[in-house]
Each structure stands twice: as structure tokens, then as C-alpha cells.
Amino acid sequence: xxxxxxxxxxxxxxxxxxxxxxxxxxxxxxxxxxxxxxxxxxxxxxxxxxxxxxxxxxxxxxxxxxxxxxxxxxxxxxxxxxxxxxxxxxxxxxxxxxxxxxxxxxxxxxxxxxxxxxxxxxxxxxxxxxxxxxxxxxxxxxxxxxxxxxxxxxxxxxxxxxxxxxxxxxxxxxxxxxxxxxxxxxxxxxxxxxxxxxxxxxxxxxxxxxxxxxxxxxxxxxxxxxxxxxxxxxxxxxxxxxxxxxxxxxxxxxxxxxxxxxxxxxxxxxxxxxxxxxxxxxxxxxxxxxxxxxxxxxxxxxxxxxxxxxxxxxxxxxxxxxxxxxxxxxxxxxxxxxxxxxxxxxxxxxxxxxxxxxxxxxxxxxxxxxxxxxxxxxxxxxxxxxxxxxxxxxxxxxxxxxxxxxxxxxxxxxxxxxxxxxxxxxxxxxxxxxxxxxxxxxxxxxxxxxxxxxxxxxxxxxxxxxxxxxxxxxxxxxxxxxxxxxxxxxxxxxxxxxxxxxxxxxxxxxxxxxxxxxxxxxxxxxxxxxxxxxxxxxxxxxxxxxxxx
Numbered sequence: 001x002x003x004x005x006x007x008x009x010x011x012x013x014x015x016x017x018x019x020x021x022x023x024x025x026x027x028x029x030x031x032x033x034x035x036x037x038x039x040x041x042x043x044x045x046x047x048x049x050x051x052x053x054x055x056x057x058x059x060x061x062x063x064x065x066x067x068x069x070x071x072x073x074x075x076x077x078x079x080x081x082x083x084x085x086x087x088x089x090x091x092x093x094x095x096x097x098x099x100x101x102x103x104x105x106x107x108x109x110x111x112x113x114x115x116x117x118x119x120x121x122x123x124x125x126x127x128x129x130x131x132x133x134x135x136x137x138x139x140x141x142x143x144x145x146x147x148x149x150x151x152x153x154x155x156x157x158x159x160x161x162x163x164x165x166x167x168x169x170x171x172x173x174x175x176x177x178x179x180x181x182x183x184x185x186x187x188x189x190x191x192x193x194x195x196x197x198x199x200x201x202x203x204x205x206x207x208x209x210x211x212x213x214x215x216x217x218x219x220x221x222x223x224x225x226x227x228x229x230x231x232x233x234x235x236x237x238x239x240x241x242x243x244x245x246x247x248x249x250x251x252x253x254x255x256x257x258x259x260x261x262x263x264x265x266x267x268x269x270x271x272x273x274x275x276x277x278x279x280x281x282x283x284x285x286x287x288x289x290x291x292x293x294x295x296x297x298x299x300x301x302x303x304x305x306x307x308x309x310x311x312x313x314x315x316x317x318x319x320x321x322x323x324x325x326x327x328x329x330x331x332x333x334x335x336x337x338x339x340x341x342x343x344x345x346x347x348x349x350x351x352x353x354x355x356x357x358x359x360x361x362x363x364x365x366x367x368x369x370x371x372x373x374x375x376x377x378x379x380x381x382x383x384x385x386x387x388x389x390x391x392x393x394x395x396x397x398x399x400x401x402x403x404x405x406x407x408x409x410x411x412x413x414x415x416x417x418x419x420x421x422x423x424x425x426x427x428x429x430x431x432x433x434x435x436x437x438x439x440x441x442x443x444x445x446x447x448x449x450x451x452x453x454x455x456x457x458x459x460x461x462x463x464x465x466x467x468x469x470x471x472x473x474x475x476x477x478x479x480x481x482x483x484x485x486x487x488x489x490x491x492x493x494x495x496x497x498x499x500x501x502x503x504x505x506x507x508x509x510x511x512x513x514x515x516x517x518x519x520x521x522x523x524x525x526x527x528x529x530x531x532x533x534x535x536x537x538x539x540x541x542x543x544x545x546x547x548x549x
Contacts, residue, residue, distance in 0.1 A: 059316050066346060069346050072158070072342060086112060126169055131148065133183075156169060160205070170207055208233035214226045226264060228262070234248055237286050357380050359377070359435075370487030377435035432451075462531055464544055492508055
């Protein structure tokens, strides 16, 4: 049985052309208000105040679509977004152009919450009050499966498609459960309080937990737990770096402290990034279209958070698109180039980050020590404003980061840096150079792929001359050694010798070193000059036969 009703907004039923309410500039509000008319005044006054709070320049574009109170949201199998309307007891569908369709759930007061796309091309969801798992086809046919338990002790929250062709969901403070696409349910008690669940990159299910752990369960039901003392965790997702990322904080009697985003590898190694107060309290988290993690703040309607995979966090102002500031977002999901948010007090928010792409090229690769090399970083954006600001050219080894230099983007979005002083391949390897764009008021930052810059040792050629050849015994003879390189003026010591006997050393000046001696014996003497070189400049030597009468 399915009951469906199509609802198109903005608010008036007579206005059927829905493209969403743009909040990029106040001008969009004026146009929308004139088109909708007085009956929508209250709603649009709310939206206009939101638009007024947006910064003149923003790293994102925003559209909002009014709905009933929303729970979680997911990318559907049909290219649309599907979401739960918890209080209304409906499942909603919104196209990427903003057309909303709602489907009533047969069980009254079911309180649908978690939602995901299943392996069977349908959408699956949890029903908290009804203690059921629901399935809805893309044409609105709803099927419900009893999950057992009571809402007070077995809160059905998140649900995800597993790697085994089944669906997995968490019963808060009971355990993890599995349901096949035919409705067969298997429970796996955890003696803890799983809060969210996701499919990991290792074909297992991972879950965040309020009981100070990150959990992992295989499709066979084998449970592993990784302790996080004092922490209560809220959400978990697979990151763009194939690790698991989660949110949490430390509960205290006066309220939560130490807001944290954590990263755990599939091997169980945990890294915690504790945020400052100005960076918000992370709650829901998902991978973004820019290779970073995006998260919501349960206490803030005016910004969302972003964290790079190396732990750098920032706050992105969004102007307050939900109706009320407290606990504004119930859902977050990535679909194509956009992040979609479900507002707990009604509304779907489409946020399009202005994602940049940084590409890096070298003018000469491989190069020789001493040669000038120019690196060019081009930054492009998905937004409408050409990127400005600076690009840092960096390389790293064993966790240490070295900055070669920085350069400013020109009007075409290109930054160039020229250097000739890079040592020949350090550590016996090429330089792993990355161009890092810091972003500006209208664009997000980004980093290029690694460019392996080879810097080769410069070769040298040695020559030597004598001031008098042949010479007379006891006569002072000056030997001049010249060490040349195609890229640098060679410096350092050279050694003069006869056979196995060292005559002496001299320092190169302008690539030339001289040594004078009157101690050569009578006869033919093979005089040799040797330049030992270094890691940047190769060694070389030369010799001549000095005849002494």
C-alpha cells in the first residue's frame, strides 16, 4: 500500500514552478517575493532575514526548500534525495531542481528517522515509535517489517546498506541489527549504545557509540571495539582517505566539553582533533565534494564546519537557512557536487561549495642542480568568482613539511614560483611537491596532486695546466686546476698529488685553484688534481706529466 501526494513549493499551491529559494543575495529574495505574492509574506520574511545575514562573499551557494520537520536524508537510487519527515510520519523525495513529493507511511505515528538507499534499488528507513524497518520503492510502494523491542530501550536510528547485500541498523543502547531485503532480521547485542553506523572501506560495518567506543562488526557478526575513554560519540562516516571519521565530545554535569573530530584507520589507530570553541561542536559528519569532511553544529544555524584530511578545521558561514537556531540540522549527505541538509524544524537545504581544483606543472623535470625551475599552479573554481590569494609550494618527508616559497595568483588564477637552489634529490628520492591554495572569501582552498620533481647532481669537468713544463729541479712551478659545471660555479677544495704523495690542497675561486711547488724530483712526474664533489656537484679529476730536468 502506498499513499502519495505531490507538493511543490514555494508556498502557494497555485505556484507550481519550483526552482528553490535562492539565498545567495537579497536580490533573489526580492524577485521571489514579487513572484509569489502576499500570501507567502511570513515565510519569505524569514528567508529575507536569512539572506541579509549572508556575507557579501561566500564560499558556498545556498538554496532552501520548505518541508515538514525532517530527520535524516540520503541520496536516492533515482538521482533524487530522499528524507524522513519525523513528526508528519512521511517519507519525502526532492529532486535536485527542488520538486518535493511526500509519501505517507501506513503505520500512524511511526516517527521515521534514519534512511538509506538499499542494494535492491529501493529506499529503506527506520521507524522509531513503530519499531519497524520500512522500505519504499521509487514509485511510493511502502512495506514495513517489525524490528522488535520498545522505543524506550531500542531506539532505531541510523540504517545503511552493507557490503553483503543486506541492510544494517543500530538499536540505540541495544546493539546492531541486520535485515535482508526480504525482511529477515538478525540482532547482534553490543552491550553499548550505538549512535550511528556506516559501511567501511574494509567491507565491515563501523559504528559510533555513546559508551566511549568506536565499534566494528563484520558481516558474520564478529564485533571489535576501540575505546575512547570519556567520549560520547555522535556520528561516523567513511572519509575520502579511506579511514573512518567520527564526531564526539566529553559529557560533564555542566554540559559537553572537548568537541572532537576523530579519525580511525581500519587497523584501529585513532587520531583526535579537538576543536576550539569558535570551530563549533561537531555532530553529523559526511565526506564533501572537495575531498574534505563537512560537519554540522547542533547549537548553530549560521555555519557548518569543514575539516581537511590532515586535520585543519574551518567554519563556513551559511546565513541560518533553518527556521530555528537550536539543533537545526537532522541530516547531512553528499549528492553530486552538493551537500544536502535536513532541518529538524522543517526544510531541506542545498549547499553548493565553491570547490577549487589546483593543478601543478614544472617547467623542467628532471632538472640539474643550479638550473632555474619554474612551477606553475593553476587554480580553478566551481563558483563564479575567480580565485585570488596565495599558493604555497611545499614538500614533505617523514612528517616534516618544508615550504619552498609562496606566490600570489594572477588575474587568470595562476601562481608561479622560480627557484634554482633545490639540492639534488634529497634522501635519494625526488621532491614530492604540492601546491596548496589557501582559499579566499569566495572559494575553498585546495591542494594539487603530488608532482615528483627530480633534481639531478650537476656533472663537472676538471682540467689542469702547468706554468713551466719542462722545468728545472728546484724551480717553482704553479699548477692551475679548473673545475667547470654547466649549471653552477664550483667551489670547495681540490687536492694536488704526485703518485701516492699529496702535494697539497687549494680552494677553488671562480672555479679555479692554484698550487705552487718547487719540490718535484728530476724525471717525469704525473701530477693529478682531484675535486671530491658533494651531493649536488659530481667529483672529477685531471692529470698531466710534469718533466723536471
